[in-house]
Structure formats: C-alpha cells, structure tokens
Amino acid sequence: MRALVLAAGIGERLRPLTETTPKPLLEIGGQPLIHYPLAMLKRAGLTDIAVNVHHLADALTRALGDGSRFGISITWAPEPKLLGTGGPLNGLKDFLGTDTFVIANGDTILDLDLTEVISFHRERGALATIVLAHPENLDYYSHLEIDSDARIRRMRLMMQRTPLKYDDFPRQLDEALAAKLASYMYCGVIVAEPAALDLIPVRPPWSLFTSLFGPMVAKGLPVFGWVHRGFMRTLDDLDGYTRLRAEFSAKPPPVPTL
DSSP: OEEEEEOOOOOGGGTTGGGTSOGGGSEETTEETTHHHHHHHHHTTOOEEEEEEOTTHHHHHHHHTTSGGGTOEEEEEEOSSOOTTTTHHHHTHHHHTTSOEEEEETTEEEOOOHHHHHHHHHHTTOSEEEEEEOOTTGGGSOEEEEOTTSBEEEEEEEEEETTEEEEEESSOOOHHHHHTOEEEEEEEEEEEOGGGGGGSOSSSOOOHIIIIIHHHHHTTOOEEEEEOOSOEEEOOSHHHHHHHHHHHHHSOOSOOOO
C-alpha cells in the first residue's frame, strides 16, 4: 500500500509564520507538524509515501529529503500551480493505483490506528472510507452523515459560514432516512480503492469532496465513515497554533512521531 500526504497549502491563516516556514514544518511538541501524519502511516506499515508541495517547497524537501533517515521513502509531487486537494491524484495515478491507498492531511495530528481503518474498509467492501470525528464545534465544519451501518448517506459540504450555506450530496434525501443519520466532520484521513481513481476529473484543479467523494455518495457508491474517538487536533490559525503548542508543552499526548 502507498499513501499521499497533502502538504502544498499556503497556510494563509497562519501568517506571518508561514511567510518563512511552510505550514507542515511548524513545530508542535518538538516535532514538525508533518512528522505526525508520516509517523501514523509508518506505524501502519505504509512507508512508500508521496508528498505534494507548492509553498516554500524547497524548505520541505530539504527537511525531509528522500525520507530514508525516518525509515520511509518519499516521492515528491511538486505543484508549480496549486492543483486543489484532489488534483495531485491526476499525476499520481500510476503511483497510487495498484492497491488500496491512503490520503492524509499534512496538518492533522491523530492517535489513529490506521490498520483498524484499513481492516474495516476491506470488510465493508468500501470504495472509500473516510475517517470522521465529532468535535465540540461541529458547526464550524462540513457535515458527513452516516447511517447505523456507518455508510455515508449525505455530505453537507460547507460553502460559506456567513450566512451558513451548504452544498449537499445528494441534493435530495428521504426525510425519514435523514432524521436517523449522525453527523461528523472529516478529520484528515481517507482509505480508497484504485477504482476511485477512474472517477476523478480529467484536469486539475479540483476538490476531493465536491468533485470526487461527494458525487460518489450522491451516486450511492459504497463510501463509509470510520468514527475516530481518540485524540485529534488540526491546525487552522494562529490562535489554534498557540493553544496547541501550549497543550503539547503542558502534557504531550501519546501520539507517535518520526
């Protein structure tokens, strides 16, 4: 199995820090942020990993190199122009498309046992399995809604916060079914089958959720949600960075690092 770590973002809400340091290299708990998703993948036995880069790409490639000193192999996927969250898949179809693969955000810290997610994914015969969580501030995020079998029946993808507006996949849903669904947020990890790559748009830029996984759900394809109930933090803005550094300094959580 192989993986893609998304690390090309500019990190606008973390300026001025990200004017000189790419977001994935910001320090949390004495480690660059990107070390946490890479360690999660390595612990599950995924050591052949692509990383897409754009903003301050040279700093990232210098910091991680080919990955060998961390016990992994990194394939760099540079983006002279940003390709969106899904666009890297176009150029990595040959790299990822031979087996079940994983997509992980480069700015999320989880104590996730990825092997459990992969087993669940295969047992359910899923085309994709999306790792979910239920934060206190769920309204701040898009809603991914699952039924009692953990199948995602609707994605309510947030288009704007003021006023609140969603783009729903599917647009219409039986009211009785909708009333029974449980809402969660995406927390940065997806397991998918190579057949999902046959459904991607021909040309970037495009979004993983509005252009691939949302339409898959709308078509009734087998997309499932794995609910993670352990540690989860994602880095959004400067205030969040300050709080996260303080949290790790006061009491480091048991999260593997490289």
